[in-house]
């Protein structure tokens with residue numbers, strides 16, 4: 001019997017920061033290492049999704065390759081036959097299944113999607129694309145083509161996963177068993193363990209999470225920041241005037257955030273790090289230690305990134321894309337037959 005499939009799409013057109021690294025990248029890589037063997041793990045770049053909101057197309061292709069290298073530098077294994085790493089647009093069945101599913105999807109159903117409402121409210125009418133509206137259908141195709149059961153996604157994507165289950169059930173009841181219905185959001189949480197909710201905060205405003213949507217970039221440590229510049233950002237992180245190092249996210253969010261970053265970088269527990277700094281009455285020492293750690297982490301990471309073997313990466317991606325084209329076409333053909341196209 002073939003293995004159950006775990007599948008997730010990782011966006012490729014972002015500059016990644018340490019929040020993404022510790023909150024998303026590392027957990028995903030750990031999950032991959034832990035589950036491959038018992039499961040087929042599909043990790044793909046939803047490149048067709050990346051311009052549902054306006055972007056700079058001249059950098060997209062390079063950025064996707066760059067982010068794939070970032071995953072490898074962060075530890076994603078390239079030598080595991082159960083792990084498939086591929087780009088959505090290199091498997092044309094994603095687009096073809098989307099067109100078919102579109103005709104079984106309601107306009108009202110898509111209009112109610114929270115992400116569509118959020119994102120479209122930030123764009124003028126002329127800039128809201130049909131692509132953005134159709135985003136969940138393409139996402140459903142991504143999942144259903146491989147019969148994926150487990151799809152680790154954040155809360156903001158749960159509604160899209162529910163839609164995927166709905167459309168799979170809708171076609172199954174109309175045409176017979178075409179699709180594997182993915183596990184419910186609740187079952188996904190049981191399977192993966194509910195997200196621990198790690199949130200690194202913005203250094204300049206520690207009441208907000210570190211997020212690339214902060215345009216000044218002052219409170220964000222990007223993985224491609226120069227180590228020296230990143231150390232400076234830590235040294236000028238906003239703190240408070242309490243005058244004592246306490247782990248207290250409520251009243252001392254800036255200090256607690258630095259302790260958190262310290263713990264993640266050193267691999268020690270948050271409690272141990274807090275204990276280590278307990279009793280200090282000025283913040284200079286904590287900042288200096290964290291600045292040094294960040295500097296070392298980034299230079300080490302950037303060295304690993306330079307050392308990524310592009311040939312090995314491309315060989316892996318192309319092998320995955322060939323295998324995924326075969327898997328996806330089997331499902332697509334079944335659907336084409338069911339709806340009367342074949």
Ligand code: ADP
Nearest residue numbers: 019020023024154198199200209210211212213
């Ligand atoms: P951003 O807010 O920078 O746009 P995204 O919303 O694209 O980040 O999130 C991508 C992934 O990174 C998600 O899985 C999210 O949970 C994780 N993530 C984003 N920001 C942080 C943060 N500050 N701390 C921990 N994890 C984060």
Ligand code: TRP
Nearest residue numbers: 007008009046139142143151153
């Ligand atoms: N929509 C997801 C996000 O914004 C990315 C994505 C696209 C995805 N297709 C998917 C995730 C299929 C899981 C499964 O993060």
